[in-house]
Amino acid sequence: MENVILIVHLILALGLIGVVLLQRSEGGGLGMGGGGGGAMTGRAAATALGKLTWILAIAFICTSITLTILAAQKASGTSVIDRLGGSAPQAEETVPALPSGSDLLPPSADDTAPLVPKAD
Template identity: 45%
Template structure:
């Protein structure tokens, strides 16, 4: 479904670009406007204006559909609290959230002390065998 909407979206984009480029320049900012081209009648200008409006509406519609499809399966997540916590392995205790008196490092240190594993005091040199 998403692929079909992307293909339609790209076709609308290409047609919209061509339609905008075919329209007569009214500003004359580059000195190229004016003169009689092959699209000089007023009826053609109305047709191109309406075609541009219809294509713009289709562009916005397909853009909204693509963004809705992209966010359809997205679940809200938090950086602070994981949405799905896995069960801890046997023999280990889960890390408690930090209390008001300490930070994350203090809670990890307490968790290591509870598991009877002393925290390393600093970097250690590798030992040869």
């Protein structure tokens, strides 16, 4: 069932791309293209390609929602670790030992030995 909806979804996506590319550019955003003589009206007449675009867009959104719902139902209650077949590692309750206060401080001059022996 999911594969059929996915194939229909892909066909709708390709059809929507094709229909949008077939439409004439109105060019209102960048001030170019379009044409159309006479007075500019506030609302353009709906063409057959425009109606087909709306139909394909609505069908595309419906298949997207359907695929999302199917994927959510399939994945509910399982984790990736369960799908791999392994078990989740158990959390250890041991607490690491804290360093003493002297380990946190930089070494003092008395603690450091000279790197080069002094010549007597």
